[in-house]
Amino acid sequence: MKKIQISPSILSADFSKLGEDIKRLEESGADMIHVDVMDGHFVPNLTIGPPVIKSLRKYTKLPFDVHLMIDPVHKYIKDYIDAGADIITFHPEATNNVFETINLIRLLKRKVGISLNPNTDIHAAKEHLDKIDLILIMSVYPGFGGQKFIKEVIQKIKDLDQIRKDKKLNFKIEIDGGIDFETSKIAIDAGVDILVSGTTVFKENNGDLKKNIETLKKI
Numbered sequence: 515m516k517k518i519q520i521s522p523s524i525l526s527a528d529f530s531k532l533g534e535d536i537k538r539l540e541e542s543g544a545d546m547i548h549v550d551v552m553d554g555h556f557v558p559n560l561t562i563g564p565p566v567i568k569s570l571r572k573y574t575k576l577p578f579d580v581h582l583m584i585d586p587v588h589k590y591i592k593d594y595i596d597a598g599a600d601i602i603t604f605h606p607e608a609t610n611n612v613f614e615t616i617n618l619i620r621l622l623k624r625k626v627g628i629s630l631n632p633n634t635d636i637h638a639a640k641e642h643l644d645k646i647d648l649i650l651i652m653s654v655y656p657g658f659g660g661q662k663f664i665k666e667v668i669q670k671i672k673d674l675d676q677i678r679k680d681k682k683l684n685f686k687i688e689i690d691g692g693i694d695f696e697t698s699k700i701a702i703d704a705g706v707d708i709l710v711s712g713t714t715v716f717k718e719n720n721g722d723l724k725k726n727i728e729t730l731k732k733i
């Protein structure tokens with residue numbers, strides 16, 4: 515049976531005590547920490563940047579799974595890596611040259627992911643699948659937590675899982691947006707390896723992080 519990993523999104527945490535919340539996530543069985551970086555331009559919301567990530571680094575040894583929703587993205591990659599990102603995921607629409615951005619992240623020895631919005635076809639990533647560590651399927655339009663899961667993206671996951679098998683590739687499939695105790699199952703069945711979750715992890719069961727992470731992991 516394959517192992518499902520959980521990457522809780524700190525977008526749903528208490529921003530006045532992010533360090534503490536990250537520590538609690540580690541103690542509750544999170545596998546990595548999903549950090550949503552928004553620029554108020556690529557997406558209609560604004561969150562945090564490198565200085566905050568840097569100051570959070572000391573609170574956990576878990577990998578920082580940094581989801582960059584910023585345009586242009588390329589010139590900021592190094593700043594996020596210097597701040598402590600272990601995985602950098604970007605959207606292909608936000609760079610002039612996807613190859614160069616992948617290469618830069620590789621050169622700086624971090625894991626690289628490409629993210630596909632609900633209306634972005636897998637063609638945008640197809641030629642890069644042998645060079646990336648993960649593909650992040652957006653199951654909501656990025657910008658805000660607490661949105662409804664868009665079930666149409668399931669077919670994309672199935673297609674990617676098939677390509678991965680056919681070509682014997684190793685990239686992981688991560689899903690982000692509207693993941694709850696039901697949609698998680700649908701996503702896992704389709705081939706997902708990593709679940710991002712903000713609202714469900716932080717708000718269900720009166721905010722019992724451990725219980726929520728354990729329940730999401732159950733196949």
Ligand code: DX5
Binds near residue numbers: 656
């Ligand atoms: C959306 C973000 C997500 C979001 C997920 O733009 O990329 O990571 O925080 O939150 P929930 O789990 O509430 O949909």
Ligand code: ZN
Binds near residue numbers: 523548549581690710
């Ligand atoms: Zn995200």
